[in-house]
Amino acid sequence: MKQTFKKRLRKLIAWLLIIFAILFVFRLIYGYTKTFDDTPNNTQFFSDISSIKRNYASKKYEVKSTQSNKPSTKVDQKYEKIAEIKTKSSDFEKEEKSSRETIKSLDALIQFEQKSGNKGARKLNLVVGVPPKNFDALYNQLIKIGKVQAKQITKKDKTNEYKELNAKKQSLEKIRKSLIELKSKGGKIEEYMGLENRILEIEQQLQGLGVSLGEFDDENEFCTVQFSLLEGKEIKIGVMQRVKVAMEWTVKMYLKYISIFVMITVFSYLLLLIIDKLKVIERILNKKD
Structure with a gap:
């Protein structure tokens, strides 16, 4: 019985050490791959x-x-x-x-x-x-x-943006041509001035399209x-400094995860005990009935 317990204990300690080593190696490798940049964003x-x-x-x-x-x-x-x-x-x-x-x-x-x-x-x-x-x-x-x-x-x-600009240009050119033909037929001064203003607006739009299409x-x-x-100077970090940082992070995270695991285990154990007690009480009540 004692021998079996010792084997289990050794196996548990071995697994805990392996997990600790994995976390340490992960943090050490991450430290080498991380780029330290103290320069502003441009x-x-x-x-x-x-x-x-x-x-x-x-x-x-x-x-x-x-x-x-x-x-x-x-x-x-x-x-x-x-x-x-x-x-x-x-x-x-x-x-x-x-x-x-x-x-x-x-x-x-x-x-x-x-x-x-x-x-x-x-x-x-x-x-x-x-x-x-x-x-x-x-x-x-x-x-x-x-x-x-x-x-x-x-x-x-x-491509689609280019085609849309071309289509818009052709459409405006047709409108301008129609307005020029309409202007040549004569009419009231107000209508003539309105056509002139409209033709001027279309020509301004065509100029803008010409610049965009020119690109x-x-x-x-x-x-x-x-x-x-x-x-800026390149930030160089020594091996011992990296090991120190990796060890501090590993201990902190290891204790954190172990604490969470222990809390979950204790909570699960207490929950199972409560469930078992409730089942015993239920069986006793059923026998009395």
Whole structure:
């Protein structure tokens, strides 16, 4: 009996130690993978700029018909592709020079720029328009600069938006043509002035549409790279410090989970005792009846 109890006790202690070790290793690995970033967020600059200027590109391809008697369909896809790169460097001037040279070498254009901060805490935000064929090359070069804190690529299809703008333009041109023909027939001065004002409004709308459609022109094709270079020292944490933090977290969480487990066990045990007592009382009452 005593030997069986000792075996169970050893097995229980072994399982508790294994659980503790798993928690410790998990926290230690998490400490190495976690990125420590004490620099401010720069998303406000890019969100403000994105409402002013957008870059679009196109991709032409053919979709083969499933029916042999029908020809393939030519598709001209319009899309918006944006890369966001946030990197950090302790050698700000060198990395700034390298990023500008990389942008220039790949025929890209800096469309917007913001540089701020004093030495030791400088920030450089660039919105770059790059030809679609050089997009991947520029992205791969820029993520090698400094220590990347965050990066992502987003691609949105804009074909329907382009078609809607074209349809609206054609519709307005037809209305303008009809109004001009109507104006040539003569009439009252009030009606003539009303037609003139309406034609002027339509021409203003057409100008706005012309600007929007101009962004989709093949000669203006660009993809966007939003690049942030932040100045700051790399935070280095020693092995002993990581072990200390991991041990403190493990002890805290281990005791927390064990306490919760003990409370649940005690509550379950008491609940079972109460249920058993109620069953005994019920049986006694049934016998008396």
